Amino acid sequence: MKRLAILSAMVLIAGASTQAANAQTLKTVKDRGILSCGVSQGLPGFSSPDDKGNWTGLDVDVCRAIAAAVFNDPTKVKFVPLSAKDRFTALQSGEIDVLSRNSTWTLSRDTSLGLNYTGVTYYDGQGFLVRKSLKVNSALELNSASVCVQTGTTNEQNVADYFKANNMKYEIIAFGTADETVKAYEAGRCDVFTSDVSQLYAERLKVANPADHGVLPEVISKEPLGPVVRHGDDQWFDIVKWTLFAMVNAEELGITQKNVDEMAKSDKPELKRVFGTDGNLGETLGLTKDWVSRIIKAVGNYGETFDRNVGAGSKLQIARGLNKLWNQGGIQYAPPIR
């Protein structure tokens, strides 16, 4: 961790690779022949490696979708596991091309860190995980509790705001990685583990008896999570952004991994634009005309990857909630492909 931070700072200073990566990320990625994608160090449902070293998850699928759009091959991704503390430095210094790692979109990150958020893959909020034996039913009963948190996250600041606003005392213990945080929580170092709710469900799977721990009802913040790129390369920004939008639009249009070939033959004007049989929308992005079918064939539409990784079809069993499409009661909404 320490070495990575120093190394990144040095790379940032030397700037040789940054300059190359800065202007023409697409060209750099194509020349390299592989996409370098920053992910978490292991968060079930979002990005975690299995025993054979294959990465899966919602954040991972975004990386695979980009690789499918660029190379027509979803396996051409190098996953770089990053701690919350190091993730932005790694992106700034050009070590990764895109950061797809449950990172909250905030104004300061979007501006002064030199980054661009490309959209929202998961609408989340911060919550609290506690032992059921403590008999706590509300976050407002947490006065004088010890709270474990992962360092360098928005969670660390939100929890400070929340306890201050509700006039409660607390003790914070901040750890470098999610694993260390969970271990300390399990060892009893703290009463509460705070993080984004989705992450709490994922981390709960790691403790010895998941059923003994519960998430409190309060959600104390907005945490829109999404992929991030560097400032200064509009084309790459567009590619990542529209890869995500293509996945959401595909769900809205009913395009799935199974029926994508059939749908591509459709003569509906809307589908013709999406599949590039009419116009050259993919080429204006710097990709090929069939970019959408490449993405959907590789990872499926947004709903499919949600269900497979975190939703009903996964161990996590998280309800779609806010992440339903806008026309089904949620707020997932993508600009049209036209």
Next chain:
Amino acid sequence: MSIESRPPPSLFWPKLRRAVGGRAGWSGLVLQIAFVALLVWIGYEIVANARANLQAQRVASGFGFLDNTAGFAVSQALIPYSESNTYARVFVVGLLNTLIVSVIGIIFATIFGFLVGLGRLSPNWLLSRLSGGYVELVRNLPLLFQILFWYLAVLATLPNPRQSISLFDKFFLSNRGFVIPKPIEQASFGPFVIAIVIAIVASLLLRSYARRQLFDHGRMLKIWPYGLGLLIGLPLIVCLVLGAPVTFEIPALRGFNFAGGSRIIPEFIALTLALSTYTAAFIAEIVRAGVQSVNKGQMEAGSSLGLSRGTVLRLIVVPQAMRVILPPLTNQYLNLTKNSSLAVAIGYPDLFSVFAGTTLSQTGQAIEIIAITMGVYLLISLVTSAVMSYYGWRINRNLGAT
């Protein structure tokens, strides 16, 4: 027959040539100038490149961020700190946390290291084997592993606050740390401190008197009972006359944690234990080497005067061994200080964790923050080695070496 003494040839030019160009003469000078020019050029390129890149990415730069509100809490702060303080204050909090863990770690490591090192040389079979085993075990295991071992071993075996182990119902040990009564100053605190200072000064005077007696008249005076009497008696008199200098706030369990009292967090305990026991193993070897470097005739001479082994070590052998011990000992102190940055693994809020970690990832000011952090560690190291060099100079002076 007398030999004409010729005036020596003017050596000015050759001397200058050697001085500025080294062995290679003038061509060496040219090479040196070229090398310096190259360094300056590389330095300029680095700065210019970094500036251009930061501007291209529109990353804010400069040290203005230090005045912004930090917005996060820190579990141990030696000075008053809250979320609404600035990043500059976070820096000071982290620095103090690094310094306290280093200083206490160095003190423990030195005491323990000397004991183990001398123990290894002891004629007592069991003691020397135990010391040897300790050194071999501890110095061959990675430090990070030892930190995690102490932290998780300490935590896993300790009960939660509600079932904490208590001593007289005033000291409590639980997985939240060690809670002790917190002293609160009373009116007689000032005189109490003055009494202690007077006792210390008087004891020192007594000691120098005893030394003079030893050196001038060969009389060995037993002064420690008097010193001890002064150190205990004087403050005790103040207490009896003016009342207790401090009262204690007794911690009590309220809600999740203890309210009142002072608390030593388990992260601090684990880190201090790991750093000091690890470094002590290396110090023990340094002490052993130092003592063995002193001619064994010194030991035999001391014994033949009828002095005990402890007295010979303290008065004759160790002072001579210090010249050998000191330089590598300084290195161990520097190592301990730098190793304290492994604290981030167990959530101890040291400088590296809260400043080069949290602050960096929140502000993104990688270059500024890494530069400040490097500068601070460098400064700590330079000060440590300056203090140790001064101490070494004094030892050499006292031993009459040049």
